[in-house]
Amino acid sequence: MSRNSEPRRPDTTTIELIGGSEKRELVLHRSDERWAGIYLEHRARIEQALDGSDIDVEHIGSTSVPGLAAKPIVDIVVAVDDITAEEDYLTPLLDAGYELRVREPGHRLVRTPARDVHVHLYERNASAVEEYLLFRDHLRSDAVDRALYERTKRALLEQEWDDINDYADAKTDVIRAIKTRARAARGR
Template sequence: MDSDDEITAATIGDLKPYAVKVIVEDYNPEWPTWYSQGEAALRAALGTLALRIEHTGSTSVPGLAAKPIIDILLVIPDTADEATYIPALEAIGYTLRIREPDWYQHRCLIRRTELGAPWSVNLHVFSPEPGAPEIERILAFRDWLRTHDGDRTYYERIKRELAQQDWNFVQHYANAKSDVVEEILSRALRG
């Protein structure tokens, strides 16, 4: 999502400007525990509908500074069939926030501390098809950063620099990292 119009079109509910600075914290050794507890809750809520659950994003990379939001990748048979999984996710505190039918049928649900959750989560939901290419990219990026100190340090430096700027929407911060992500990802995919 590059333009404000695309961000608005994909957002469920009110789109409010990001009113606080992006906070990038030093690595927190509690993040894997938060993920494990989140994974267990997802498995209990979804059962066999959850084909795959992975800890992704910067909080999944030991030693990497990150926004204190756990990113989880959830793969289910058909993201477009929201009635089969959204109610179960809402029952455990998630809210559908982004619907992108033209981008691998991606859905993003959130849980936020400011709404009573013990920690914040971005839950990215894909189906194996058409989402397989993006699933592969997400996991390749994570796995590369876990094993390549130079790129992990480089990525952290860029994130910290960008966090010093003011962003109208947090998606703008994510977009600003895109060139660096693609550069690192190209090495990971060639790897």
């Protein structure tokens, strides 16, 4: 239940993309040790904004994998108790300077005005959180798949993308294959 003890309410059933599609210059940067520090700064900012909330905060995405080239956007996942209780997490994060970008079933995305940090919010039991961590941990430990993923990103960035989400979607098959190998490796 939310802090104000309201009964659980249904989640949104639509996808709301605040600001519409975005054309952004997509450039990979060499792995940068500063990304970990940026994550830690934002982790502290998030924890302070959500003071008293039972949350899990993790650095995800390519910037969380040492040695992997990435767009200089630090991705963070935050697991909350109830995604529908936006007053418990969304309002405090907006008050802390983040901007709402996406509201969709089971997921919210806030980001910095500079668009260099994306905070993905899910419920604690959401499979997406486990999937992010599986992918991150595998890339951290498997040089072959890490190189494959970087090659894939470089090849895709040779194309013109009208929307950053289309670029992200184009990586889906490779990500799925890497996660299949990650599950197999974890099972050994």
